Amino acid sequence: MKILDVTLTLFAWDEIPSTSYGAHTGRFEGGSKLGLLSISTDSGITGHAFLGSAFYPADMDGATLIKYLKPILVGQNPLDRERLYKAMWKRVRTTTARSIGACDVALWDIAGKVAGLPIHQLLGSFRTKVPAYISSAVLASPQAYADEALHYKSLNLIAYKIHPPQIWRDDIKVCEAVRKAVGDDYLLMLDSVWSYDYQQALRVGQVIQDLGYYWYEDPLADADIYNYVELKKHLSIPIMATEYPAGGLDSYAPWIKERATDFLRGDVAVKGGITTLMKTAHLAEAFHLNYEVHHGGNSLNNFANLHVIMALQNTEFFEVLLPSASQKYGLIEDIQIDADGMVHAPSEPGLGAQIDFELIKRKTLGILS
Structure with a gap:
């Protein structure tokens, strides 16, 4: 061929x-x-x-x-x-x-x-379904975040992740409002998208740690390994980095060596495809780290990401980034979330998507x- x-x-x-x-x-x-x-x-x-x-x-x-x-x-x-x-x-x-x-x-x-065969079976399937979590856009007010989180909690989505206004004091208000709205037992994450300096990241981290947030994602500049190491010394909440900079397998090595993150992170777009994700996820597994797959930026990338997730043991969730009209396009039928908040493995050969x-x-x- x-x-x-x-x-x-x-x-x-x-x-x-x-x-x-x-x-x-x-x-x-x-x-x-x-x-x-x-x-x-x-x-x-x-x-x-x-x-x-x-x-x-x-x-x-x-x-x-x-x-x-x-x-x-x-x-x-x-x-x-x-x-x-x-x-x-x-x-x-x-x-x-x-x-x-x-x-x-x-x-x-x-x-x-x-x-x-579907790609996940070529990779070696581990599961046939995975829980989905909702990932917000930047919203207008703490109440808007709280209302959105409550809505998706009612639809059995396993967790809600906040992309905050990225002004640290305002971000704390958002995190407090959402926790108050959904209660103490619902999973929440904060993705600060590389917006804080070290002191701001520490202050926000201490608050969401006390609020019981599940992870603290990208609080510092994407290559600031030095301060990620320092931040981990002073916080017990798991910290997630490595979504960026864009790069291949070797870009993860210093993060593991310096113990600068509690998770590895990536998607098929910014890390160079399914092959990189599988290599990196297996690297993470050797260090007993999870590899959490980031949203792919378009509908077909999300199918590719989903195949990877179905072939991994060391990942927990499928990310659903809002609003849908800014993320889903070009397919006859996109990835669906069932009544239990689960996303199921594609079953058709290859990507299995209907373009x-x-x-x-x-x-x-x-x-x-």
Whole structure:
């Protein structure tokens, strides 16, 4: 089997609601561009992935994918994933982890279709369902967070994670209001999206520790290993880092060596695909750490993430980032949460997602080839 072609179809994502997750995204709304990556083979099987998100259009990465990664792939056996993965990472200075991740996901999609199996079974399934938690956008007031948390608690979602205003005193008020609303037994997390200096992070951490929050995510700058080590010395609440910077397997090594985080973190977009996530999760397992999978930024990435989660013992949850209209697009049917708050493993070969090819055809803006 050989790869014949690699193309990226750019298509419009319209009617995105006004949304912010913090300074790293700003406030975005209106339109963006997704890219449907297609890796076609001489056997008639095509692997797919989505590139881009509601706040990061696919054309920001698409040109480098075609220029620098396509020549590596065309003419090769798509089942030689490890060799191709290594070759693509050698081009990371001229392309991006997101582009590498999309190619890796599409290669896994091909492998699943060849085998007639969902990707998680190729990886080695551990489970068939996983509890989902809700992850907020930045909301207007403490009461807005409290109301949202109560709503999803009533729908049996296992936990609620706060993306706060990122002004530390205001963030404390939000955390207190949500805890008061949902009671002492409901799981809560705080993701401060790299917004505090050390003193602010310590003050907020002490409060949410006393409030019984489950984890404290990304309070400090994404590469501030020194102060993460110091913060862990003074807090008992588990601390989560490593979602960023974008990078591959070796980016995690100093965090483990310095014992700077209690979890490892990543997703197929910012860490370069399913292959990186599996390598890193197994690395984490060797140190008895959990590898919690971050939201993927688009619907097909979330399918890829879900396959990884189904093949891991050392992960607990599936993240559902709100609002849905800023995260779900391009599929006939997206991932569903059942009445018990669970998400189930895909059962069809490959990614097992129903791509809405008619929508993509109507919304096509151009094809990079």
